[in-house]
Amino acid sequence: MAEQFFTSPILYLVESIVLLLLTFFLLMFYRGFGRTYVKLWVYALGALVINRSVSLVMLSLEVPRATDPLLISLTFINKLSFNFFVLFLLWAMYRAVIDNAISARKIVWSIVAVVMFTTISVGLYAFDELATYNRLYLRESLTSFLIGCGFLTMSFWLFNQKKIFFASRIFMWLFLAMSFRFITYSLASVMLLGTEYFGDIVRAILVFDSGANAVLGYAMLIWMQGAERNIAVSAINRAQYLGKHDQLTGALNREQVIEKLPIAMERCQQSGARLAVYLIDIKRFKFINDTYGLSAGDYILAQVAIRLSKSVLMPSVVGRLSGDSFVFAIEIHDLTQLTKAADHIHDLLSAPYSYQNISIELQASVGYSLYPDHDNNEEELLKKANLALFQAETENLKSVQYIEGMQSKGRELLAVEKELNKAFENSEFVLYFQPQLNLYSNRLEGVEALVRWQHPTKGVLAPGLFLDNIEQLSMNRALDHYVLSLAAQKAASWIKTYNRRITIAVNVTSVEFQDPQFVGYIQSLLYQHEIPPNCLELEITENVVITDIESVMNTIVKLQNLGIRVSIDDFGTGYSSLAYLRKLPIDKIKIDRSFISEVANNDSDVTIVKSMIKLSHGLGKRVLAEGVEDANQLQLLRKLGCDAVQGYYIAKPLSEDELSKYLNR
Known part of the structure; x- marks a missing residue:
């Protein structure tokens, strides 16, 4: 058988x-x-x-x-x-x-x-x-x-x-x-x-x-x-790696630099050494991006981090604070090593960079402070090194050590403050709008408001050129009120002109969001401009949530009672966890562009984004992906169940006139 x-x-x-x-x-x-x-x-x-x-x-x-x-x-x-x-x-x-x-x-x-x-x-x-x-x-x-x-x-x-x-x-x-x-x-x-x-x-x-x-x-x-x-x-x-390191360069991020510096300072105290903290800023880095392209700029930043990390001085801390700004901390036993180390940094960074058969040379400005001579707090050491760096850039010097009584930064900030106050008075700040596409209806879901400075002599300035000064001068609240008021005006104007309720998403800083009177201000805007609540959406970063979660939750609940939607911006780049998402009654999560840039080619990024979308949907949150630059990213995000997207592939940030043409079309 x-x-x-x-x-x-x-x-x-x-x-x-x-x-x-x-x-x-x-x-x-x-x-x-x-x-x-x-x-x-x-x-x-x-x-x-x-x-x-x-x-x-x-x-x-x-x-x-x-x-x-x-x-x-x-x-x-x-x-x-x-x-x-x-x-x-x-x-x-x-x-x-x-x-x-x-x-x-x-x-x-x-x-x-x-x-x-x-x-x-x-x-x-x-x-x-x-x-x-x-x-x-x-x-x-x-x-x-x-x-x-x-x-x-x-x-x-x-x-x-x-x-x-x-x-x-x-x-x-x-x-x-x-x-x-x-x-x-x-x-x-x-x-x-x-x-x-x-x-x-x-x-x-x-x-x-x-x-x-x-x-x-x-x-x-x-x-x-x-x-x-x-x-x-x-x-x-x-x-886990991205939580501690800068994604582009692999160096420590700002939070980890702040965490590692006290450890290095304690080690110096035990050994009787000093800790020299150098802040490094690449000169004319924007020119490199504009001339050779953003990919060339990214390559150079990564190479700078590699060169600093492999220095023969064996640094205790190497990190990227922001943009083209790096921190480099070493132990020294002799004060004469300070200037030698600064010269060594310049030698490291001035060697030519070869990118696609192109030789690129750059220079840097360096400012540095010393523990325990200048301070015994990591934040203060960075602040004083930053003052020295500013003087180096202002006076076109290669390296500057912090000394007591440095007033150059203060004088410069006074001049900037005067200029910014004049900008507010003359309504020189304008809004650009980046459309957001709903992937289910393939229609405009809303726009994100992006502030620009229409400078009388310098032309249109991007946020990176003035937001840091605004933060240092504690003018965040003034800018937030200005942007929110202008956004409400535009929403009311579009209702009258196009008979359309277009949601405008506005990023709100932690200072404003934690103000007890903030909800009342939003309510007065809705009443003053006679717009429905769903015309405004407020975006907060993860760091705002972590700072004071109870206060943030109360504010969000009050805003939602008014009909205002609240979203988490740049999700995945801070310290937030799923526990916070479960507690927060937010409406939308915006996945940071750093996870989207390689999502079509990187299996790890696909898994991360897929998990974010699945978990967010499980918690009843909608998901918007930022930085969509090509059709492959859009197709994959649609397949993964993402609710909405924004990025240059959908539309670049548009002026009010350009958006009017977009809406007419």
Whole structure:
């Protein structure tokens, strides 16, 4: 009975169904994760399904002659599909282990070679009635021997890999067993053909093939499970790394610099040394971005961080505070080392940078302070080093050490304060608007208000050129009130002009959001301009939430009672956690552009963004992705279930006149 089963079409039918289901599962996995080796597995199993289906047909047919054209055609399809199964399986294993792209040329030539070999082995002696043994040797013996050698080679190759894990061990032993199966069959077809033993060997091989295919399917599933786990671990490690390091340069971020400096100061106190804190600012960095492109600027920033980290002075702290500003802290035992270290920094950074066969040279300004001579607080040390840096930049000096009574920064700030007050009086600050696209309706969801300074002599100034001064002068509240009032005016104007309620998202600083009178001010704006609450959306950063979560929650609840929506801006770049998201009654989460820039090419970023979207939706929050720059990012975000997007691919920030044309269109 068992013998009849293993020689009947039922075995091939069952195998075909099982393999077809496995192929379908792999195809679904590939669509979700896009792994190249999984696609090759799909091709391999698809070819094996064809092979088993054709074998089923051949067993069901009663063909009187071996030279029958129908039988020859079926044999060709049968052999070709199995050879393709072996080819794609071996290519898949190479791609899974090495993770290097296989050139299209290699794949094409290997496919051509398989087709030519199959054509020769099946076509030669195909119509010769007396060439039975020759046909057998070509179609079975030679083919099986070559396939066995291929599996044996792959088995030894997997054995010699440095990075080995459980699933690859399974494949290694499976391929070794399959090589033994095919080589044994090849030798038996030559030496034992016509004997009673050959039939037993064939039946044993049929049983082996069924078991091997089952093991192959399990091995693939185990491999994919391990791959998903590795992606998750990589995503977690990446998220933890980004929480402590600047994503672009790999140096410590500002928060970690503040955390590491006290440790370095304590170590100096124990050893009797001093800690020199250098602030470094790249000169004319905007010129580099404008001339060579943003990618060149990013490359140089990363190289600056690498050079500082690898300094022979063995720095205690290397971090990127913002933009092109770096901190470099070292222990010194002799005051003469201060100027030598500053000169060393200039030498490090002035060496040419090679970017795409272009040599780029830059210079830096350096200001530094000293622990414990100038202060024993990390914030104050950075502040005093920043005063020294400002004087270096103002007076065009390479390096300046902080000295007591430095007033240059104060004088400069007084002049800036006068200029900013005049700007408020003359309404020189204007709003640009960046449209936000709803991915479900494909319609305008709202706009984000971005402030610009229409300077009377310098033209339109970006926020980076004046927001720091506003913060240092404690003018955040004045700017927030100005922007909110102007946004309310525009919302009222658009209702009258276009009969459309367009939501304007405005970023609110921590100083304003934590003001007890802030809710009352928003309420007065709605009443004064006669606009509905859904015309305004307030954006707060994660750091605002962390500062005083209870106060923030109370403010959010009051705003929502008015009908004002509140969102978290630049999510993922601060210290927030899911616990805060669960507590906060916010409406929307805006994923920071740093996670979107590489989302179409980086598996870790895909996993992070996917998790953010899924968890946010689970908490009842909508999700908007910032910084969408191309169609691939948009398509992937739509697929991941993101609710809305904004970025240059949708539209750049528009002036009021440009937005009017946009709305008319």
